[in-house]
Amino acid sequence: MQVSVEKTSELSRKMTVSVPESVVQEKMATRFKSLAREVKVDGFRPGKVPAHIVKKLYGDRVRGEIAGDLIQSTYYEALQNQALKPAGQPYIDSVDESEGFKYTAIFEVYPEIPLEGLDQLEVVRSLSSVEEADVDTMIEKLRTQKLTWTLVDRPAQEKDRITINFSGTADEENFTNGKVENYSVEIGANQMIPGFEENLIGLQAGASKNFTTTFPEEYGNTKLAGKTAEFEVDVVKVEEPTLPEINEEFIKSYGLEEGTMESFRADVKTNMERELANALQARLKNSVMDALYEKIQISLPSPLINEEAENLMKPYIETAKRQKLSLEDLQLPRDVFEAQAKRRVALGLILGEVIQKNAITLDDNKVRSTVEDMAKSYESPEEVVNWYYSDKSRLNDVQQMVLENQTVEWLVAQAKVSEETLPFSEVMEKHQR
16 A cells, blocks of 8 residues: 655645455455355356356456455554544545555644643733622512512503513514413513513503514514514513512521521531632633633644534524524524634634643542532432442543633643632622623
């Protein structure tokens, strides 16, 4: 086998592989012998078909099979001999059988990744703490999560829940498939298009109303985006929210058998501090990634970008299928996905190089502590820990995350780090976006 490699661009390679005709003929002869024992030809007993007959009947097919086998076997051998690491599948071109067997494989390789200047990375470490006022705010949120709805006989107002039957038309076409029955809307929650909820204020059970409002220009369904729609609404009922008292029963519902306000606040604060620690770690990680992406510029293989872009688009494609929409209706801007894909591919390659060049190894103790920390928010933490350790694929996800976090820690140790102090609410707001 002879191999020659041509560098057609920074990452593109054109590899030509030649196999002598003698090798092809030897493999074909072996295949013909095998076929002769299996094929049935009129006038000949099974297994007694002459070789030249078999060759005449199956010659082209056998040569095609041999060609496929040779490409499969010699391609990876040639890559190994040439110390090439392809990124993605090759494009096989120019199969030439005039003299032996020759083909060309066109592919891209992984880039060289320079790691100079890691000590010049500028990273921001955010600091924060949970204050008593933050605990008060969180407890109010917990109360809101347990609010109940009480039927009222009065016109609807802000924060009420109103149940309606409604239909909508645009350009004289009904887009609600007739009438939507018993649909609940929390007035002021902005779950409907602008102007819809405001038109419900002042209505009470039994009332009807017709009104028009306009869909946003950026609305997900392009058929309705920017269109003026007319709605017909019939009110079924109006309910007002009732927040629960923070009493012993309320506190015990969160698993605190003591039922005291002191133990409740302490538990809430502990959970908030754990979430804050995760959010601060995420901010630090993002700062490192931003600095790394800006500092180390590398060429990226197109197959890796395309594959990552497809992965990023999958959830949106699945959503479109469930909503019976076409991709055109969703208006998925591929360039946006490509930009994100390039960042993720680049950082994945760079982090991999940092791990390899600096011999960063996975710390199993950190994996265990991470799993245990994740399990703390569940009723039976030990069951959650066992759930992770009973499945290699689940545990592998945590291991990858921990190794990445270890690499971030290593990079922070090399970098120029400045600090900023932020309120709890700001850290968590940006973390939850």
